[in-house]
Amino acid sequence: MTSSPYFERYRQLKAVDQQKNQLIEDLLQRVSDLETSFAQEKLDHERETRFNRDIQVHEMELMQQIAQIKIIMDREPFVVVLLDGEGMIFKDEYLQAGDKGGRCAADQLYGAIHSYLKANLPNANTPKIMMKIYLDAKGFGELCARNKVFADPAAIYDFIRGFNETMSCSEIVDVGSGNNSAYNKIQESFQVFLYNCHCHQIFVGCPSNTDYALFLEDISRDNDLTGRVSLMEGVAFEKDLDEVKASYRIARFPDVFRSEKMVPVRAPTPWKPSLPTRSILTPSPSAQFSSMANAPALSRTSTNTSTSGVPLSASTPVQQDSASEFQKVVRSKPSSSAPPPKTVERNKYGQRVDKLDFKSIPRDDLNRLKKLKLCNYYFLLGECPNDDYCYHDHDRKLTKEELHILTAIARMTPCRFGLECDDAECIYGHRCPQSEPGKKTCFRGDSCRFEPIAHGIDTNVVKVTKI
Secondary structure (H helix, E strand, O other): OOHHHHHHHHHHHHHHHHHHHHHHHHHHHHHHHHHHHHHHHHHHHHHHHHHHHHHHHHHHHHHHHHHHHHHOOOOEEEEEEEEEOOOOOOHHOOOOOOHHHHHHHHHHHHHHHHHHHHHOOOOOOOOOOEEEEEEHHHHHHHHHHOOOOOOOOOOHHHHHHHHHHHOOOEEEEEEEOOOOHHHHHHHHHHHHHHHHEEEEEEEEEEOOHHHHHHHHHHHOOHHHHHOOOOEEEOOOOOOOHHHHHHHEEEEEEEOEEEOOOOOOOOOOOOOOOOOOOOHHHOOOOOOOOOOOOOOOOOOOOOOOOOOOOOOOOOOEEEEEOOOOOOEEEEEEEEOHHHHHHHHOEOOOOOEOOOOHHHHHOOHHHHHHHHHHEEEEHHHHHHOOOOOHOOOOEEOOOHHHHHHHHHHHHHOOOOOOOOOHHHOOOOOOOOOOOOOOOOOOOOHHHOOOOOOOOOOOOOOOOOOEEEE
16 A cells, blocks of 8 residues: 555645634634723723713712802892883972972882782892982973972972982982983993893883884893893883883883873073974975065075074965975075075885985994984084974084984984975985885884885885975
8 A cells, every 4th residue: 555545644634733723713813802892892881980970970069059059149139120210200299299209209119119029020039129210300300390390490309319318229310411311321231230140120111212112122132131121111101112012021100100291391592482392393395484574584495494583383374386386495595596406206106215225324323323312403404493402412523424324313203294295305204214115014014103105115216306
């Protein structure tokens, strides 16, 4: 027998051994990989366990801090009452009683607010009440004297002294006769207290004017803030505030405050009579006054002016020019050449247009000029019919751009003659500035100050009426 078969058998056995050894090596490598993975997983698990434990400890610490902060926030709770004395007027019996009346008014107001808080804000746990009333003491005293509340205007200071001496957190602040002084102070104080965690409620009492309406309208856009504010109504809200009051809680204290305005009595100036009604100050078509002997000429072409020594009233007769359906106005300064006629722009429907792009005016500049309380008559027409008795600013120097913005502000007040107005110098609005052509509404909806017909006006000028 040859050796070849043995060699063949040996090679077969050797191949089997190699396969066996390779299998053992593969198994050992697999075990090694699994051990490494297990060790890594074990390490990760231990790390996760430590992390979760740390997070739980940190969460407990945070909850304790929150509880401590909540305790701090609940300390010394208070409510703030910010009142503008022009719109919130104490009843006559308090004003007439001087020092004693001031004390009684402070006590009655404090008690009324405390009862209101219990009924409407039960979660407010007996907070302190801080009351601040801002007014022009001298001007208000004169107003009371003119309305026969008391004879001496200085008597108002006795009332203020009594009010201020009653409670440490309540006071009447004399803001002086500056334009918008009370509004500015109330606005700044409001912003300070609005985000104060200790302040549980802010009461705002104010007159119905555009400044307060815009300010409260901005606040009402944030639903989280309106619950912190209550409007206090003394003199009944007029249209400006009546449109925004639905967003707030309304508080009324008829036993403390008057529900009617005091009549503003204004003395006539030497060169023009008193203006008894607001209708005289609203825009109207240009008209020529009845001819009078030795009557001086008007100083400008506007129905807002009057002749010296001639009583101006809503029933003043006018002369109709037979050559034209429109009125003419006598100029005070003769010129060598006739001035160009005034014009009123109208669309194809004959509606007054008053081309003015409100969207191009920066809102910040618009709001800034509104706060200045400028006299529209003085700056836009060159003369104020109220003269020394006007409550608006006449002294500021305006740029050309500011005059343009003031024109837009004046156009936001509706003209009582609407789209048919023929007064070329009328400074008021004849179409809603917020309405786009073709759209019969604006974003204000039914609360818009302009009539429905003043919306969606076609602004393409196709003809001009000469005045």
